[in-house]
Amino acid sequence: MGPVCVRCGAALRDGGRCEDHGAVAALRTYAPLNDAAFQAVTAPGGVPVWQLSPLPYGWSVGGMAVAGPPDEPVGLALAWSGPSPLGDDEADLIVVAEEPGVGLGARYAGLPGLDAGDCVTGAPDEHVEVRGHPVALWCCPQAPPDRTVLVGEADGAWLWLVLWPADAEALLLEHLLLADARERLVPQQRGEPSRHLLLP
Ligand SMILES: [Zn+2]
DSSP: OOOEETTTOOBOBTTTEETTTEEOOEEEEESSOOHHHHHHHTSSSSSOOEEESSOOTTOEEEEEEEESOTTSOSEEEEEEEEEOTTSSSEEEEEEEEEOTTOOHHHHHHTOSSSOOTTTOOSSOSEEEEETTEEEEEEEOTTSOTTSEEEEEEETTEEEEEEEESGGGGHHHHTTOEEEETTTOOOOOOBOSOOTTTSOO
16 A cells, blocks of 8 residues: 555655645555555654563564654654453553644544644653653543543654553553664564554
8 A cells, every 4th residue: 555644544645745635744654564665664763663672571563654754754653452451351551652733643532633732731640761761641531432632842843642441541550661763673572453543
């Protein structure tokens, strides 16, 4: 499948324009994860390539979505799934790093618009550990009820965490740690393609 509009999934016309959204970042999705594509995004430049480090027990990576140039993305999503910390159900997680104005995180979050500015007010709701430092995250109450959306900022890029089902947020309380694969690659178990990564 060729690159599509990051905001609506429509095929792009000549010059990378979407009929509805104009000049947008081209989105490419790799599910299951593709080695060559993953290697390209870990080149210097682009946005952080957040990996779960370590990978929670039983979890696996189910693909990647890249917005913008494949070797210097402006938005990057990695998807995992595994046993829910709260029961027998499967849980899903998508972590997005993106520059402002791209719209990839908002798309997985199920939010209209491009950025999460409205969510980031008041005291933070959660923290996630990035390279040994806590990063503040705010919950987006406008997100659809089937998921929990948390957003913050890390390494100069928006950081989105989108979790299904909504109560999988408890996963965060189990010391979710993020590391940037551009600095240090963490081996990740490969799994089935993520059911949430491919956007309609
Ligand atoms: Zn579009």
